[in-house]
Amino acid sequence: MAGSTSVEPFAGVLAEEYMKLHPEVQIYVQGGGSTAGVEAARSHAANIGMSSRSLLPNEKDLSAVTIAKDAIAVIVHPSNPIRNLSLIQVGEVFSGKVKNWNELGGPDHPIFLVTREEGSGTREAFQKFVMEKEEISLAALVQDSNGAIRQVVSSDPNTIGYISLGLVNDKIKAVEISGVEPSVSNIENGSYTLVRPFLFLFSGEPTREAKTFVDFVLSPPAQRILSKEGLVSILPTTALN
Amino acid sequence: MRLPRRYLTQRIAKILIWMGALSTIGVMIMILFQVLREGIPALHPRFFLDSPRDMGREGGILSSIVGTAALTLLAVFVATPLGVGTAIFLREYTRESRISRIIRFGTDCLSGVPSIIFGLFGFVFFVIYLKMGWSILSGGLTVAAMILPTIISTTEEAIKGIPRSYREVSYSLGGNKWQTVTHAILPNALPGIFTGVILSVGRSIGETAAVILTAGSSLLMPTSLFSPTRTMSVHFYILAREGISMEMAYGTGAALILLVLLINTVANTLLNRYIRHRT
Amino acid sequence: MDIKEKLIEKTLLVIALSSITILALITFFIFEEGLPLIWKVGPRAFILGNRWVPSQGSFGIFPMIVSSFWVTFGALLLGIPLGLACTIFLCELTPPSIGLFLRPAIHLLAAIPSVIYGFWGLVVLVPLVRNYLGGPGLSILSGSIILGFMILPTIISISEDSIKALPKTYKEGALALGATHWQTIWRVMIPAARSGIVASIILGMGRAIGETMAMIMILGNAVKMPSSFLDSARTLTTNIGIEMGYASGDHRHALFATAIVLFIIIMILNSAAILLSRRRGGG
Numbered sequence: 001m002a003g004s005t006s007v008e009p010f011a012g013v014l015a016e017e018y019m020k021l022h023p024e025v026q027i028y029v030q031g032g033g034s035t036a037g038v039e040a041a042r043s044h045a046a047n048i049g050m051s052s053r054s055l056l057p058n059e060k061d062l063s064a065v066t067i068a069k070d071a072i073a074v075i076v077h078p079s080n081p082i083r084n085l086s087l088i089q090v091g092e093v094f095s096g097k098v099k100n101w102n103e104l105g106g107p108d109h110p111i112f113l114v115t116r117e118e119g120s121g122t123r124e125a126f127q128k129f130v131m132e133k134e135e136i137s138l139a140a141l142v143q144d145s146n147g148a149i150r151q152v153v154s155s156d157p158n159t160i161g162y163i164s165l166g167l168v169n170d171k172i173k174a175v176e177i178s179g180v181e182p183s184v185s186n187i188e189n190g191s192y193t194l195v196r197p198f199l200f201l202f203s204g205e206p207t208r209e210a211k212t213f214v215d216f217v218l219s220p221p222a223q224r225i226l227s228k229e230g231l232v233s234i235l236p237t238t239a240l241n
Numbered sequence: 242m243r244l245p246r247r248y249l250t251q252r253i254a255k256i257l258i259w260m261g262a263l264s265t266i267g268v269m270i271m272i273l274f275q276v277l278r279e280g281i282p283a284l285h286p287r288f289f290l291d292s293p294r295d296m297g298r299e300g301g302i303l304s305s306i307v308g309t310a311a312l313t314l315l316a317v318f319v320a321t322p323l324g325v326g327t328a329i330f331l332r333e334y335t336r337e338s339r340i341s342r343i344i345r346f347g348t349d350c351l352s353g354v355p356s357i358i359f360g361l362f363g364f365v366f367f368v369i370y371l372k373m374g375w376s377i378l379s380g381g382l383t384v385a386a387m388i389l390p391t392i393i394s395t396t397e398e399a400i401k402g403i404p405r406s407y408r409e410v411s412y413s414l415g416g417n418k419w420q421t422v423t424h425a426i427l428p429n430a431l432p433g434i435f436t437g438v439i440l441s442v443g444r445s446i447g448e449t450a451a452v453i454l455t456a457g458s459s460l461l462m463p464t465s466l467f468s469p470t471r472t473m474s475v476h477f478y479i480l481a482r483e484g485i486s487m488e489m490a491y492g493t494g495a496a497l498i499l500l501v502l503l504i505n506t507v508a509n510t511l512l513n514r515y516i517r518h519r520t
Numbered sequence: 521m522d523i524k525e526k527l528i529e530k531t532l533l534v535i536a537l538s539s540i541t542i543l544a545l546i547t548f549f550i551f552e553e554g555l556p557l558i559w560k561v562g563p564r565a566f567i568l569g570n571r572w573v574p575s576q577g578s579f580g581i582f583p584m585i586v587s588s589f590w591v592t593f594g595a596l597l598l599g600i601p602l603g604l605a606c607t608i609f610l611c612e613l614t615p616p617s618i619g620l621f622l623r624p625a626i627h628l629l630a631a632i633p634s635v636i637y638g639f640w641g642l643v644v645l646v647p648l649v650r651n652y653l654g655g656p657g658l659s660i661l662s663g664s665i666i667l668g669f670m671i672l673p674t675i676i677s678i679s680e681d682s683i684k685a686l687p688k689t690y691k692e693g694a695l696a697l698g699a700t701h702w703q704t705i706w707r708v709m710i711p712a713a714r715s716g717i718v719a720s721i722i723l724g725m726g727r728a729i730g731e732t733m734a735m736i737m738i739l740g741n742a743v744k745m746p747s748s749f750l751d752s753a754r755t756l757t758t759n760i761g762i763e764m765g766y767a768s769g770d771h772r773h774a775l776f777a778t779a780i781v782l783f784i785i786i787m788i789l790n791s792a793a794i795l796l797s798r799r800r801g802g803g
Contacts, residue, residue: 005766032765035766117763138742142762144763247703251702262606265606276639322535323539351539351542353726355730358550360780361779363762417525517524
């Protein structure tokens with residue numbers, strides 16, 4: 001399996017579980033990015049491609065299975081007084097128009113942006129949902145994984161960044177977007193809109209082992225694991241209990 | 242009685258030098274100490290015997306250790322014959338000629354190429370072009386190319402140190418060039434060669450940029466040369482940046498430092514013994 | 521018998537050509553992957569362009585070249601004085617017994633993986649810079665300091681070799697003429713070992729420019745041209761390292777193109793170092 005590094009850790013946990021149940025099977029999980037996942041699936045370099053964004057029109061030759069939904073959370077340091085921003089404000093902060101925290105009602109200090117690197121599915125999703133036509137400021141700090149962004153924001157009170165909701169922990173604080181808290185229920189009822197699908201991609205018919213693995217991933221026990229890890233299951237919450 | 246100015250200058254200069262040197266040593270020790278202090282508590286036997294669980298949050302680093310060992314061994318097995326052969330050729334079979342100048346130029350240049358470029362090369366050549374995929378094989382061959390110059394130069398030094406008399410005795414006994422090499426030169430150059438190999442081992446263990454692009458980052462226990470693997474330094478790099486588990490990160494870092502320490506001490510002891518043995 | 525000898529010689533020749541073959545392969549593949557993109561974008565736009573926004577097809581690496589230069593310059597600013605100080609300390613100011621213990625210690629420090637230095641920088645240095653000097657802490661300053669320490673063992677060990685290689689008459693003659701110890705060191709020995717010391721600095725510079733992993737951890741990797749030592753920045757190496765994981769198509773070729781520029785710079789530096797050390801060895 002190869003592709004999005006956002007999906008990678010979750011695929012890894014699922015693979016670990018699956019290999020416990022089926023010791024004769026070996027599953028290798030590799031990163032490389034959503035686009036690389038598309039290529040890997042298409043060229044059969046991987047049995048299963050992983051993507052954290054929907055397929056582009058020219059990628060529709062592949063078949064995709066949604067295994068979970070993930071939200072993008074905008075995060076700040078826990079000591080940051082800001083708890084709510086509108087989507088427009090987030091866009092203005094990340095494009096560099098808003099440069100100081102005091103413009104948002106915070107302390108007088110420059111804002112340090114943290115973003116993912118070009119090519120990242122998370123960045124593309126953020127770009128699509130939040131920035132639209134504006135580009136992310138060139139002065140932004142860049143880290144090449146969500147975990148690293150979380151590290152940076154958790155150690156500097158003047159930073160703001162974005163990560164996958166599944167990675168939010170108590171070292172950082174997720175900001176409400178226009179009053180809506182990024183939570184599983186808000187994602188399910190649709191009020192939190194920064195949501196993207198985690199996809200497993202196939203070119204042509206999947207192999208028998210791949211199909212069994214996907215069936216496992218879509219089953220309640222596996223979805224329970226994903227939900228525990230912070231993703232939004234594709235099954236309704238009631239079905240998980 | 243006032244000291245002449247130059248003694249004053251000397252005094253000031255020496256004080257500055259002492260300050261500079263001691264602060265440098267101090268900082269270096271601090272760097273090592275920090276990682277070791279936080280990391281050694283994590284180094285219980287289970288750390289070395291378990292594989293990573295839960296994406297690295299728990300368990301040990303066994304799969305990393307195995308992967309690192311396999312990759313390093315492969316690199317050494319490939320680079321040593323090539324390196325020793327090159328050194329023998331340069332010292333025994335040619336004089337200073339066009340060929341030897343070209344070879345030396347190639348070796349010198351190769352030793353200056355940064356590891357990220359080796360990584361790009363390994364990716365495009367081994368992983369993609371030769372279709373080896375992200376694997377111990379791709380990583381090992383790439384690292385072999387990186388340590389080749391070191392092996393060539395240490396072997397050359399070792400051969401240089403062998404007195405002419407050894408060769409003359411061998412020829413006078415009727416041996417031809419190759420027999421001279423295998424019976425007179427190589428056995429006596431062996432300690433020097435061995436030292437160079439050990440130093441290269443140390444270097445390849447710490448290599449990160451080239452390995453991440455060629456051997457992948459899978460945490461699974463590698464089962465063949467074609468399996469991807471996450472070497473110890475790559476694992477440390479990922480853990481350190483992701484903040485998944487500081488304890489594991491420090492532990493892996495400490496393990497790395499101790500390993501390099503061990504390897505270097507062995508190499509130095511052998512080198513000292515070799516020098517004493519020859520003189 | 522003779523044929524066997526010839527065969528062995530030819531085999532060894534082929535083996536010996538391995539290093540130059542590898543170098544040729546590296547050069548070929550790097551250029552093959554990167555050159556088309558440089559032509560496509562235009563060499564001037566690529567090297568002098570200020571904007572690196574691959575999603576829009578902008579591939580200008582001038583900020584990276586400048587940042588590489590600044591980080592290396594800062595590293596040398598730290599590394600040369602401290603390196604010389606430690607070298608002099610080792611050679612002249614300590615008894616040989618301490619030298620016996622310190623010298624292997626320095627070799628050891630040279631072998632510590634760069635990611636360890638980067639980690640320490642991230643955990644200790646970056647917060648210090650952020651809290652006392654301002655900026656995000658992930659900055660050129662932090663990178664330079666760590667890089668400076670990383671190249672110290674290189675500078676120290678080669679400079680030390682150069683000084684130890686000086687004929688004893690230099691030192692003894694100067695002292696006999698009435699010079700103080702310091703005057704002997706500073707005005708006689710160091711200038712005499714000059715070419716070796718310069719070679720060590722150039723090699724240190726090469727190592728600094730080529731460092732990747734530790735820099736990704738500490739520099740912050742912002743794409744914009746830095747305007748102060750406290751700004752985050754991105755060097756040629758980190759540009760490749762941080763985006764290689766995801767890049768495809770033109771983006772990937774652009775990263776190889778970055779590698780071409782890096783490669784050329786390093787080759788120039790290395791040739792200078794080789795020439796200098798040959799001159800020292802021959803003269």
